[in-house]
Amino acid sequence: MSDDTLFAQIKDEANRPDPYPLLAALRECPVSRQEDGTYVAASHAAISSLLHDPRVSSETLPPADRPKTGNPLKDWLVKPVRDYITDTHRPFIFRDPPDHDTLRAAVMHQFTHQRVQAMRARSHQLVDEILDKLGDARAIDIVDDLAYPLPVTIICELLGVPPEDEEKFHGWATQLATALEPDNLQNDEARAENSRTFDVISEYMKGLIAQKRRDPKDDMLTGLAGEGADGAPRMGDFDLIATAILMLVAGHETTVNLITNGMLTLLRHPEELRRLREDPERAPRVVEELLRYEPPVQFRTRTALCPIPHGEVTIPEGAPVVLMLAAGNRDPDVYAEPERFDPDRTDNRHLGFGGSLHYCVGAPLARFEVEAALVALARRLRNPRLIADPPPYRPGSALRGPKHLRLAIDGIDP
């Protein structure tokens, strides 16, 4: 029988720098019950199976719960109504079909390949601007200097969020992203804080959407808020706000980790860094292998709607189901030498973007952004060295990545 504290250990911040030995132990049992009643799927086969299983629901976000104010009118009328609305108009990452499909289709309709290709070109331009500005610096923090500003600028431009408003989101996005951390879901205070943040960001979005309707621009938010003249699927205003917030948060909190994990991994594998510098066409392979080797989203939590037998285990109805994507990505039944970073591996069906209905919407954008960042870093940083290995990590276990990645460099090539 496997150790039923493994998931707790994985969530423990002390294990953030290297959770992979724990993930390997977890994988001994494809689906295991943990001491808190959570069921964790850790083999590639079990995760793939559950990702496609209609008995598994994504509506795992607990109901909204705003803190009481002491004002009876607010506490007994306004609060329940707002909680109800927030709950029934969750962002589609926390929705099941058919609603999920409708909302996602509306986003995909706006997420055109023309827009993505434009952002691909923009990513290269932004990365070069950022590096140019650093001038003759002898140190760089990959997180603060590049990995955070790049995706944030891209998602803001794509959505049509004014750049001067961006700094407001930094804290909001970090707060809302904690909804993916399982322990925060159980924590009343954390949930109340999330509701408060959601209300603030909702007010902002409401204003921005109204502005897009008055003064339409060529951006995704305008498209989503539009009248559907081009046959675009429509969504109601509450769903629109939730969707816009989802995209903004996702754009803030995931790609940053992929870029940072990517640079960290390349610095730990100098031969690969050299090869990328000499042959930028390797970038798509490097990015895909990074998504396997150091996925920014380590796991996602779902709920079993019915009993689900899997091998010798049956996941009971109502149980939280953790899909440990990062463990499936190093499953020796699927990958030869799974612990080795190898961009040349073939048949890489990694789970870095999840799978099935909830496959990452922003995946194409993330790939282009990370490619642009890593190619430029590989080419332009002169003799980059890690100042601390492992670097300090952000607290999240589901969204995992370094807080800072400080490098010493001998300069930045033009």
Add this chain to the structure above:
Amino acid sequence: MPERNFGRSADIPLGMSDNSAPSVTGSSPAPSAAGLRVTVDLNLCQAYAQCCYAAPDHFVLKGREALHYDPAPSTGARADIERARIACPVQAIRVENTGTSRR
């Protein structure tokens, strides 16, 4: 979405096809025009459309799940096609570069 024509036009010079020469025998069949050959295992395909973003000129998703693709892109599209192949979440895309590996 308007109908997209892929690769060589269907209605222009059919006679110039790469490999419809009459009976061919021997160790090396009719030399084929340099280019790529692409096939997608549409049993595996789940319409994630990652190929459509990677190589929009060669992969198009129509409706919810119908992937249309160019089976014979030119060699110039190699980088985009390779990007599409690598990005496919179910690894359903097979590519051959006829300019090099053919025998």
Add this chain to the structure above:
Amino acid sequence: MIGSEARVVVVGASLAGLRGAESLRRSGFAGPLTIVGAEPHRPYDRPPLSKAVLTGAVAPDATGLPNLVALDADWRLGAPAIGLDRTRRIVTLGGGETIAYDRLLIATGASARAWPNSAEGRLAGVHTLRGRDDAQALRRDLAAGPTQVLVIGGGFIGCEVAAACRDLGLPVTLVETGPALLASVLGAHLGAVVQTLHETRGVTIRCNAKVEALEDDGTGRVRRARLADGSAVPADLVVVALGALRNTGWLAGSGLAFDEGGLDCDAQGYVLDEDEQPDTRIAAAGDVARFPHPLYPGHRIALEHWGHAVAQGEHAGRLLAGCEPARYADVPAFWSSQGGITIKSVGLTKGADGVVIARGDPKEGRFLAVYGQAGRCIAAVSFDCARWLPAYAERIAAGAPFPPDAGGVDAGPLTVFAPGFPEPHGSRPGDAARTGKDER
């Protein structure tokens, strides 16, 4: 592992033959390899021929299959095999050439079933669709702008051709002897959904109707079809889509067990002789192979599925290379896209006694149906709902109980219907096409 002095011959230069040859090489076979093809073309992909090629989006000669492994093969293209002598271990080609083998892979595929009246079948404007040349000829006639197209047969090819005609804006009538489109594979219950799809797109559909004769206009071009009820359908372009016959005629006198429904194989994939004894020098793969499938016991099946040609071809390559692979047991799967909808299936519906809508809703145009037999799930068919399909493939492989469990996300009504297969369903021994998708 067989030695490099062994000579391996692959008869059939389409998908199964190509993947089989690649699999031999991948398995380490380094000896002389000959690939024999009846057509003059290099291996090409067939699925686009009834879809994108007909609409003009893809050129007929542009669907060459990628070659995934260096084959170092001796190609004999445009040279059909006409005889097999197992005693002397010789394959005879059309030109009289003989090729000796130590191991032989038979992957000769199938041919379109011709219009039964051969004189009528030769009228200008009458087509069948199987190969590249067929598709090229049909595309040319479609591009010329016929006044009225008639499709005979409501199987997958017939439906895809009719859909392509509507994509081109051409008036098209489809005549099917059964109660609904695709009824022999999906049953009338789901066939009706397909029918509505095509009718909505402007296809005129006549089910329970039979074309008796094709009539010409006096110059040798087809002018109309005469139906069994005495009515006439005008048509200056006719596509005969009546399924396929296995290319086994060349095996006459070989002592192997075959008919137009396939070449019999054992569970491993070796061909059987007339005494049901395996010939371990010869394997078969793809459309032509009729084999016992562990999930569908009691009879042998021949599948005309693209994925099956790949998987069984690769299996046969390993087998002939001496790798002793596990028994071939891939769950059958196919897809078809028509009229903007993608239909995908896993398992085999043959013999189903019930069908339920397990996910989604036919009214919404996206759903997944599960077929059951004697309380077990045996097949699932999705309409624009492919991401649930892997979950049901697992259930089918495991023989999970039917009807499948209720509840969960996107749940359908789970009311069990009779599938409505036309009688008799797949009862003709030679009619293996009914066990799967026609003409793939």
